[in-house]
Amino acid sequence: MQRNILVYHAVTGCETVSQPSGNGKKTTWKVFQQHGAFLDDLGRGTLSESTIRSVEEFFCRIYSPASDETNINDVRYSMFQKGTKDQEKLPPSRKCLEQHIKRAYHQAQVWFQADVPIPEIESPIGSGWYEDATRRLHPHVSVYDPLPNEFTDIVCCKCKNCATSRCSCRAKNLKCIAACTCNNGVCHNPYSVAIETDSE
Template sequence: MDGYERIIVSCRDTDVLVLLTHFAGQLRGELWMRTGTRQERRYVAVHDIQLTPTMQRNILVYHAVTGCDTVSQPSGHGKKTTWKVFQQHGALLDDLGRGTLSESTIRSVEELFCRIYAPASDETNINDVRYRMFQKGTKDQEKLPPTRKCLEHHIKRAHHQAQVWFQADVPIPKIDTSVWTILCQTNSQT
């Protein structure tokens, strides 16, 4: 912002790449990420990463909800699988990480998880998807989607993480701590 023509961030962390992708539009000039090892360095031209407006708006939330340093990933579904769903249904994440977490936001993210675990289905209830997968012979717990209650906690963690990331450029961020307080109370009771 101070007139630099090129910024190079040296880091090997995917979370940082996602943050740079989100905030790249606020900077003029080139934004690069240097990654790799001393023997094999790579430079990623962050300023050249092209996303649809919906994907650009929700890249931080997508990364948080599908697995990052602080939030687990959906069991059996990595970034490649979930990216395809995000490309088609990214708008389901529009409200996550923004403001107070509402029941309608939780339902939208639940629908995204239904699409991840059952792409051919129009189901929007994760417990129903879980039940149908079990009925069809999926007995391995690792391959079944989480229960609605577990998914709610996952969404709360992702919501909190996204709130922090959305304000990564703010010196004194204002984070809704109500979700974090609930998570801490729940974890101390178990």
């Protein structure tokens, strides 16, 4: 814990790096106590893919403590499927998290060399930051859109079994999808049944 305390502070939110949405220091500290070793290499040496994967696993523990999942996109999908539709409560996508890790890596590098007269620190540009026309730095959030445009009109129901016309999918003559809560049980949406029967 002593080895990684600065890295922990950088990756879970500091003056230059945002905190994981919906998870402050109190929540993340418990994860750090159990899984601090995932942060061992961040800020030391070059930022490798294996280091990014290790920090990604740390974030998986933040958002899904009881799971052994190592892919943040799978954790994100699982939370969405279980009913968390608010983007602010979902973990970041893999591409967003990668930019976040780059910013934390850069900040940790700065701190680790605070006592060095001439530190060797990479430029923040390309390390989760970009420069605008006025030479001001801005965080590079992601290389992709957070949600494809076609998903903005998705209909998903919150029914237990889709047995009545109050089911939003059924009312619009749509098949239930993985994000619908009925997928945790039995679905009586006739459009879902019809499509599944046809596909067989």
